[in-house]
Amino acid sequence: MDEIIIRNSVKDDCERIFKQLQNETCSHEDYVTLQDFVENGFQTAHPPFESIIAEDENNTLVGFAIWSIGYSTWKGMKMFVEELWLSEHLRGTEFEAKFVSRLNQEALKLGCAEIRTTTEKGAYMAEIFLKAGGIDATEAEKWHLFSIENKNTNQ
Numbered sequence: 001m002d003e004i005i006i007r008n009s010v011k012d013d014c015e016r017i018f019k020q021l022q023n024e025t026c027s028h029e030d031y032v033t034l035q036d037f038v039e040n041g042f043q044t045a046h047p048p049f050e051s052i053i054a055e056d057e058n059n060t061l062v063g064f065a066i067w068s069i070g071y072s073t074w075k076g077m078k079m080f081v082e083e084l085w086l087s088e089h090l091r092g093t094e095f096e097a098k099f100v101s102r103l104n105q106e107a108l109k110l111g112c113a114e115i116r117t118t119t120e121k122g123a124y125m126a127e128i129f130l131k132a133g134g135i136d137a138t139e140a141e142k143w144h145l146f147s148i149e150n151k152n153t154n155q
Contacts, residue, residue, distance in 0.1 A: 002056055002057050003056070003057050004054050004055065004056050004057075004062060004063075004090075004095060005054065005055060006052055006053070006054045006063075006098070006099060006102045007052065007053060007055075008050070008051070008052055008053075009041075009050075009051040009052060009053045009064065010042070011038060011041075011042040011043075013051075013053050013061075013064075014034065014037055014038045014041065014042065015034060016053075016061045017037075017051065017053065017061065017064050017066070018034045018037050020061060020064070020085060021083065021085075024085060048068055049066050049067060049068045049082065050066075050067060050068075050069075050106070051064055051065060051066040051067070052064065052065050052102060052103065052106065054086070054090075054095075054099060062086065062087040062089075062090055063085060063086040063087060063090060063099055064083070064084075064085055065081060065083065065084045065085075065099070065103050066081070066082045066083040066084075067079045067080055067081045067082060067103075067106075067115075068080050068082065069110060069112065070116075072113070072114075075113040075114055076111070076112075076113050077110065077111050077112045077113060078112050078113060078114045078115070078116055079103075079106070079107040079110065079112040079114070079115045079116070080115075080116050080117065081103070081115060081116070081117040081125070082117075084103075084117070084124075084125050084128060085124075086099060086124075091124065096128065096131075097131075097132075100128060100131075100132045103115065104132075115129075115134075116137075117129060118145055121136075
């Protein structure tokens with residue numbers, strides 16, 4: 001396998017990440033623009049998200065993960081992975097495990113007690129979390145995810 005590096009993302013990576021996000025989520029409504037993504041992640045004193053990317057020797061984007069930090073009154077700091085994508089040819093390879101290991105290193109560096117995500121059952125991200133020793137909290141712990149969008153809140 002050719003050399004692939006994993007590094008923290010920088011502002012100049014935003015367009016490539018955003019384009020891949022649009023490719024992967026074409027069936028969903030898009031709320032965030034590229035400008036929002038750049039401003040929120042790289043032009044504010046306290047960015048609401050962080051990310052890493054993987055790129056090959058040709059500087060081609062072959063993977064990324066985007067997360068934010070939350071807080072649990074039970075466990076303290078936790079990393080919430082919003083997006084995790086690896087190119088098809090890297091899925092199920094040793095590199096996949098290396099990428100998840102790097103994500104775990106980032107969580108430990110930030111003082112996080114756990115890494116969480118929300119995804120559709122059977123989705124690639126679910127497979128990665130299960131392979132890494134994660135559990136499906138909906139099945140194992142009977143947790144349910146609820147969401148209130150701003151347009152639906154009582155004012």
